[in-house]
Amino acid sequence: xxxxxxxxxxxxxxxxxxxxxxxxxxxxxxxxxxxxxxxxxxxxxxxxxxxxxxxxxxxxxxxxxxxxxxxxxxxxxxxxxxxxxxxxxxxxxxxxxxxxxxxxxxxxxxxxxxxxxxxxxxxxxxx
Amino acid sequence: xxxxxxxxxxxxxxxxxxxxxxxxxxxxxxxxxxxxxxxxxxxxxxxxxxxxxxxxxxxxxxxxxxxxxxxxxxxxxxxxxxxxxxxxxxxxxxxxxxxxxxxxxxxxxxxxxxxxxxxxxxxxxxxxxxxxxxxxxxxxxxxxxxxxxxxxxxxx
Numbered sequence: 646x647x648x649x650x651x652x653x654x655x656x657x658x659x660x661x662x663x664x665x666x667x668x669x670x671x672x673x674x675x676x677x678x679x680x681x682x683x684x685x686x687x688x689x690x691x692x693x694x695x696x697x698x699x700x701x702x703x704x705x706x707x708x709x710x711x712x713x714x715x716x717x718x719x720x721x722x723x724x725x726x727x728x729x730x731x732x733x734x735x736x737x738x739x740x741x742x743x744x745x746x747x748x749x750x751x752x753x754x755x756x757x758x759x760x761x762x763x764x765x766x767x768x769x770x771x772x
Numbered sequence: 773x774x775x776x777x778x779x780x781x782x783x784x785x786x787x788x789x790x791x792x793x794x795x796x797x798x799x800x801x802x803x804x805x806x807x808x809x810x811x812x813x814x815x816x817x818x819x820x821x822x823x824x825x826x827x828x829x830x831x832x833x834x835x836x837x838x839x840x841x842x843x844x845x846x847x848x849x850x851x852x853x854x855x856x857x858x859x860x861x862x863x864x865x866x867x868x869x870x871x872x873x874x875x876x877x878x879x880x881x882x883x884x885x886x887x888x889x890x891x892x893x894x895x896x897x898x899x900x901x902x903x904x905x906x907x908x909x910x911x912x913x914x915x916x917x918x919x920x921x922x923x924x925x926x927x928x
Contacts, residue, residue, distance in 0.1 A: 653888075654867035655860070656847035660794065663849060699870070699888060728874020731882045749871045750793035 646765060648672045649691040651681040651708065652726070653700040657749075661695055661726065664753045668760065678703030682711060685718060693765050695756075696743070698727035698734070706738060713742040722763055726751065775923030776827060777905035778879045784908055786875040787919050790868065791912075795843050799913050806909040806918075811895065812836075814916050817861060818896035819869030823877045825884025829905070829923040831873035832896040833865065836915035840865055862891040876921060896920075 648670040650661045658674045665672050673689050675681035677700040685691075694712070696705040703711075705725060712718045724745040725738050735746050745759045760766060791801055817840035822830040835843070841856055844864035850856060866889035874886050906921040 654863055654870070656844070656864040656867045659848050699886060701888060728871055728877075728886065730874065730878040731884075733883055749874065750790045752793060 646670050646693075647689065647691040649675065649681060649684060649689065649694045651675045651678065651694060651700070651705065652697040653677055654697075657697070661756070664756050665695070665760075667753070668757055668766070677701055678705060678708030678711070681708055685712075691721065693722045693724060693760065693763065695724050695726045698725060698729040698738070706741060709738065709741045709743055722765065724759060724763070726756075775829070775903060775905050775925040776880065777923065778876055778921060780906055780908065782879050783876065783906050783919065783921065786879070787872055787908060787910070790871045790875065794868070794871070795846055795912075801910045801912050801917065804909040804911045804916065808907075812916050812918050816840075816895055816916075817865050817891065817893055819865040819889050819891045820896050821869050821873035821889050822887045823873065823880070823884050824887070826882050827877070827880035827884050829876075829880070829921055830902065831869060831876050832918075832920045832922065833869040833872060834896060834916075834918040834920070835865065836917070839912050839915045839917055842913065843868065858893065861893075865889075866891045872919060901925075 648665045650658050650672055652658050653676050662672050673684055675684050679702045698705040709723055723743045725743045726747045728749045730748045747759055812834050814836035816834045818834045820830055820832045840861050844856055844861045847864045848860055870889045877884055877886050901924055902922040904920055905923045908919045910917040
């Protein structure tokens with residue numbers, strides 16, 4: 646399984662990469678929504694995108710709307726991972742096409758549980 | 773105008789949750805008694821985010837240089853032998869203040885928007901119309917850590 650991690654913080658991308666790689670996912674990274682669209686257009690086809698909301702150039706909400714507007718990507722699973730915790734923002738992201746919503750700070754188990762709920766459990770990597 | 777401030781216990785809970793989740797439990801954050809108005813007595817890195825909307829304010833994190841470097845190594849998974857650049861520290865401090873600020877925002881009346889973080893090597897300084905409404909002085913591995921909430925208007 647493949648995950649695309651979209652966050653303007655390298656520290657946060659590093660944290661998420663360790664979590665999803667530990668769950669057996671292959672991962673790619675992008676520093677904003679536009680870079681993420683470029684990664685998708687280059688042929689990386691993720692099973693899930695983990696998306697921050699507040700990013701320069703293109704935010705996570707706009708990225709979701711762009712993905713949902715493209716028939717090729719419409720079935721892609723999208724999960725927001727963000728500090729935005731207002732109910733209105735959560736509803737907005739889910740209405741735009743996000744499948745799940747995780748509020749920072751999160752534990753590795755919280756990410757693993759959400760992925761499992763979405764039916765995205767990769768094979769465990771042997772220790 | 774009286775500025776609405778988060779409760780100190782809530783601010784402490786936010787900071788401890790973010791810190792323990794991303795920095796770890798090995799070394800606890802400890803309370804530190806500092807007289808009001810005292811500048812942080814260390815070479816520091818500062819990060820700030822602002823909140824605009826129903827509640828307006830700014831949240832700053834000031835970390836002793838050693839603390840900023842140590843948490844950056846943890847968050848970026850860099851070993852002691854690996855080079856840590858200033859932009860690595862800026863990135864990690866920025867994400868730390870983003871998470872603390874985002875969770876402070878969730879304690880306050882909404883709707884509101886959170887800015888992208890601004891980070892600098894040095895102390896955070898605010899315009900004279902911004903007042904400190906809540907401050908946590910802590911230590912981590914014996915080095916100072918300060919989290920401050922600033923609002924326009926007079927303190928509560």
